[in-house]
Amino acid sequence: MGDASEAGGTPEATDPPEAGPDAAAGRGRAALIEEGVEFDGRDAALLRAVDAAGSVAGAASELGRSRARALSRIETLEGSYGTLVERRRGGEGGGGSRLTASGRDLLDRYDRLQAVLAATASVPETVLRGTVAAIHGELAVVDTAVGELSGLHGVGEIGGSGGESPAVGDAVQVRIGADAVTVNEAAGAVDPDATSARNALAGRIVEIDAGETVSTARIAVDTDGSEDDADGAETAPQTVTVAALLTAESIERLGLEPGNQVSIRWKATATRLVPRAE
Amino acid sequence: MGDASEAGGTPEATDPPEAGPDAAAGRGRAALIEEGVEFDGRDAALLRAVDAAGSVAGAASELGRSRARALSRIETLEGSYGTLVERRRGGEGGGGSRLTASGRDLLDRYDRLQAVLAATASVPETVLRGTVAAIHGELAVVDTAVGELSGLHGVGEIGGSGGESPAVGDAVQVRIGADAVTVNEAAGAVDPDATSARNALAGRIVEIDAGETVSTARIAVDTDGSEDDADGAETAPQTVTVAALLTAESIERLGLEPGNQVSIRWKATATRLVPRAE
DNA sequence: CGTCGTTGTATCGGCATAGATACAACGATG
DNA sequence: CATCGTTGTATCTATGCCGATACAACGACG
Numbered sequence: 297m298g299d300a301s302e303a304g305g306t307p308e309a310t311d312p313p314e315a316g317p318d319a320a321a322g323r324g325r326a327a328l329i330e331e332g333v334e335f336d337g338r339d340a341a342l343l344r345a346v347d348a349a350g351s352v353a354g355a356a357s358e359l360g361r362s363r364a365r366a367l368s369r370i371e372t373l374e375g376s377y378g379t380l381v382e383r384r385r386g387g388e389g390g391g392g393s394r395l396t397a398s399g400r401d402l403l404d405r406y407d408r409l410q411a412v413l414a415a416t417a418s419v420p421e422t423v424l425r426g427t428v429a430a431i432h433g434e435l436a437v438v439d440t441a442v443g444e445l446s447g448l449h450g451v452g453e454i455g456g457s458g459g460e461s462p463a464v465g466d467a468v469q470v471r472i473g474a475d476a477v478t479v480n481e482a483a484g485a486v487d488p489d490a491t492s493a494r495n496a497l498a499g500r501i502v503e504i505d506a507g508e509t510v511s512t513a514r515i516a517v518d519t520d521g522s523e524d525d526a527d528g529a530e531t532a533p534q535t536v537t538v539a540a541l542l543t544a545e546s547i548e549r550l551g552l553e554p555g556n557q558v559s560i561r562w563k564a565t566a567t568r569l570v571p572r573a574e
Numbered sequence: 575m576g577d578a579s580e581a582g583g584t585p586e587a588t589d590p591p592e593a594g595p596d597a598a599a600g601r602g603r604a605a606l607i608e609e610g611v612e613f614d615g616r617d618a619a620l621l622r623a624v625d626a627a628g629s630v631a632g633a634a635s636e637l638g639r640s641r642a643r644a645l646s647r648i649e650t651l652e653g654s655y656g657t658l659v660e661r662r663r664g665g666e667g668g669g670g671s672r673l674t675a676s677g678r679d680l681l682d683r684y685d686r687l688q689a690v691l692a693a694t695a696s697v698p699e700t701v702l703r704g705t706v707a708a709i710h711g712e713l714a715v716v717d718t719a720v721g722e723l724s725g726l727h728g729v730g731e732i733g734g735s736g737g738e739s740p741a742v743g744d745a746v747q748v749r750i751g752a753d754a755v756t757v758n759e760a761a762g763a764v765d766p767d768a769t770s771a772r773n774a775l776a777g778r779i780v781e782i783d784a785g786e787t788v789s790t791a792r793i794a795v796d797t798d799g800s801e802d803d804a805d806g807a808e809t810a811p812q813t814v815t816v817a818a819l820l821t822a823e824s825i826e827r828l829g830l831e832p833g834n835q836v837s838i839r840w841k842a843t844a845t846r847l848v849p850r851a852e
Numbered sequence: 853c854g855t856c857g858t859t860g861t862a863t864c865g866g867c868a869t870a871g872a873t874a875c876a877a878c879g880a881t882g
Numbered sequence: 883c884a885t886c887g888t889t890g891t892a893t894c895t896a897t898g899c900c901g902a903t904a905c906a907a908c909g910a911c912g
Contacts, residue, residue: 326605329602351889367891386878390880390886391878391887392889407848411749412846413604434785446821448753475844478771479769510843543772565819566753630859639901640900666909668857669908671858
């Protein structure tokens, strides 16, 4: 409560990272973790090189790194991830190494993680500020400028530092990936009881950022400046834009263009609630 | 060529990571990267501690780490991320440090990344194998056991090693997050032309893994073992199950229970195509 | 004007990781 | 049985990061 002078400094505006496309342009790095041992891009490259060269020695020289280290690294990884490389010494060609099935699976898993991370960095996101209104299990309802939204909080905690579950009244950011937002042409076209998409809003297309075959539509959503006027200042009359990633085909099929009135919809389970740094 | 004995070893089965829920249970670690400088959980904790303590010195002692190091680390970060901490020496209390607005934004951004990563680790995913049938810009059509699916490939490449864009005919894994899958009660309830969700399948609920307020439904989808019998062996008669994350409320409202016939639907832009380790 | 706790800055030692090197063990091949 | 290139294993060294320590600069406050 004593933070009125500080936190109160920005109640009216929506700040830079509100719905910025390149706010998420920053790159990231991902690593799997098992029993405290990280599997990162360097390890993935090593396994791939082993697969290509057919030997750890060849992989090491290919990557320009020490063979002994590469071998011990593989042993360390295998201590936590199970057998990854089948090594054979002596014999044809002096021996050799092959990836095991689980080694390949691990690579695939890493690639998936990497793909997801890359996507979060390059796919637009909509970030709304809000305060937690209610918590039901893993779900929470958040009061935002566009009304109440529900989403998941604290799914699969990792770092103990900043990802704790919020409590009612806490300030949170509501993150909605543009790839999770579905656009319908009219408000009544979809029977709201027939789908599992939970969050729905009406809005107007303000811009379509066309890509080759994938475009980003920005939809302006009316803020309900009247509904929860209990805390007055917080519901300033501002427009919130939600980003939706659409294929060119969908845009054409739905006949979408700036000015169109549409209804957007996304699943509560695709909505992440993240504690906000005060 | 010599891999006929190897790659050919698993053409028939779908292997462990097909639709495994705990295949994604492995934890991960994320870090932002800007100009080669990583911002990880340790840095986030440092900024948070500075915010809480009001000084770098206090933060360092709070975290049990060297003050000089903490300071130089902050300087390193600021060299790539811009001013993060406003430091003042002398004056009331001898001086002190405060987070800048961009410092707070960076923390929020990190928390969002962390939340997304945690979600990918804990939210079930469906992974299908397939081969690329066509590529249109950022989109690609993939032949899978359940027919043709479209999804994004190579969105925002990061590591140059394994995330390259696939070509027609390449083996890929198709990743569908359970939080992106929408469930409808009947096939005809939703006008397929009225929504931007592109991929649609019919299936039968085989299991509902109930959580507190969020449940995972597994939907068995018929494989079209007849359509593309060109390459015979690949279309073995198998059932593919797709995971969908649903709120308990949605399950109740739609009256979902095992045995129900449902239609599932998800956006092409929420589908990731990842190169498969041969 | 002295006190105080902080921000700056520099230096030293410890520790973990990686590269470099060397040598033994292995087993098919000729 | 000698050859070959690999897998195992051990040891030394270099490097980089971090903690620890020390000291100067600063500016409000009493």
